[in-house]
Amino acid sequence: MTVAALLAGALGCSFIEADDYHSQANKAKMSNGIPLSDADRVPWLESLRDAIGDRLDRGEDVAVSCSALQLKYREILRAADRSYNPGDYVTCRVKFVCLRASAEVITERMQRRSDEGKHFMPASLLQSQLDLLQINDAEGITEVDATVRPDDIVRDTIAQFREKLASTVPPCF
DSSP: OOHHHHHHHHHTOEEEEGGGGSOHHHHHHHHTTOOOOHHHHHHHHHHHHHHHHHHHHTTOOEEEEOOOOSHHHHHHHHTTSTTOOTTOTTTOSOOOEEEEOOHHHHHHHHHHHHHTTOOSSOGGGHHHHHHHOOOOGGGOOEEEETTSOHHHHHHHHHHHHHHHHHHHSOOOO
């Protein structure tokens, strides 16, 4: 079970596995060790954005497991919040969590998932993913240590969200 699925359970909200929104062509490319291009990613991100937006429009919260590695990808997903004004990360309902681990740890996990037939992307594509990763401090992305137990990651993520939300609410007198 992914951390996002555990987070969804802890928050009592729905869960979306972004990989389910990839086209068969994207899955075939990745299975063959070919990194996706932006032309491959954009339709995937747009369909994911629409799925998130549908839930938000119904007043639901949702946790999503997704590799939104670059700002431009995250901006597509933030547009699921129909009231989002680009660059206004604080009020946007779409928030991001970056699970941090060394390349070695991630490679081991990817290899295990691939060996178990649980994922189509081989560990050989990890470096292409890491090369794309950009984290902009202004976005306020929650970063957590991915090497601890999944339950601890969920607890730490919720605690960081609460802390960030509390810092944006003006005091009441």
